Amino acid sequence: MADFDRGYFVGAFRRMAATAEEHRDEWTKLDGDIGDGDHGINMSIGFREVVKQLDALPDDTDVAGLFKLVGMTLLRKVGGASGPLYGSFFMKAGAEVAGQSEVSFDDLRRMLRAGVDSIQQRGKAELGDKTMLDSYLPGLDVLEAADAADPQAALTAFVDRMRQGSDDTIPLVAKKGRAMRLGERSVGHRDPGSQSSWMLMNCLLDELKG
Ligand code: ADP
Ligand code: MG
Numbered sequence: 396m397a398d399f400d401r402g403y404f405v406g407a408f409r410r411m412a413a414t415a416e417e418h419r420d421e422w423t424k425l426d427g428d429i430g431d432g433d434h435g436i437n438m439s440i441g442f443r444e445v446v447k448q449l450d451a452l453p454d455d456t457d458v459a460g461l462f463k464l465v466g467m468t469l470l471r472k473v474g475g476a477s478g479p480l481y482g483s484f485f486m487k488a489g490a491e492v493a494g495q496s497e498v499s500f501d502d503l504r505r506m507l508r509a510g511v512d513s514i515q516q517r518g519k520a521e522l523g524d525k526t527m528l529d530s531y532l533p534g535l536d537v538l539e540a541a542d543a544a545d546p547q548a549a550l551t552a553f554v555d556r557m558r559q560g561s562d563d564t565i566p567l568v569a570k571k572g573r574a575m576r577l578g579e580r581s582v583g584h585r586d587p588g589s590q591s592s593w594m595l596m597n598c599l600l601d602e603l604k605g
């Protein structure tokens with residue numbers, strides 16, 4: 396079974412930073428439609444700082460330490476609602492594997508579940524509220540049901556389901572976050588956080604593919 400070591404996750408976080416840069420204007424445009432138009436900007440500011448941290452990563456940083464660093468950086472640098480949510484996602488995910496230098500695929504699934512649980516605890520959103528949870532929650536269910544013998548297939552199914560979950564936010568009325576203020580007028584627009592979420596998680600898959 397493939398092991399996910401520090402090098403794998405550093406590579407995945409660098410891909411996430413490149414993704415945040417590449418899709419900054421797209422995410423900002425989505426947030427402009429139903430929020431305050433800063434989601435891409437927020438994420439790009441946060442991940443630029445993540446790259447700086449990765450460039451200076453101490454040799455003794457293990458996987459849990461890496462996730463803690465990334466989470467704290469996002470918490471510190473990304474403003475708004477998404478900063479604390481993404482920040483605690485990565486911090487809680489890392490805490491699941493404290494003391495381990497490599498993690499198994501089952502560990503990775505536990506990490507992601509813990510991260511999503513913390514988004515839910517902090518944000519108090521439910522499935523169908525038109526938030527990033529609408530991509531994470533169905534995606535996680537698919538990931539957990541997938542065959543652990545083939546992590547690449549499992550991560551592919553995870554990301555595909557997350558993307559579908561993001562598509563499924565389009566007809567929803569927002570019940571959380573800034574978009575909530577629009578009520579019915581939020582219908583017909585994709586939730587920006589659901590889009591950034593699946594695109595960031597896609598980096599775990601791309602790094603595995605190499
Ligand atoms: P802000 O709304 O403060 O400007 P961002 O624009 O960076 O922050 O992020 C907005 C995204 O955050 C939304 O698209 C949504 O996916 C997510 N979000 C907002 N509130 C919540 C919540 N309570 N639970 C889960 N996700 C949320
Ligand atoms: Mg915003």
Ligand code: MG
Pocket residue numbers: 431433474475476
């Ligand atoms: Mg904002």
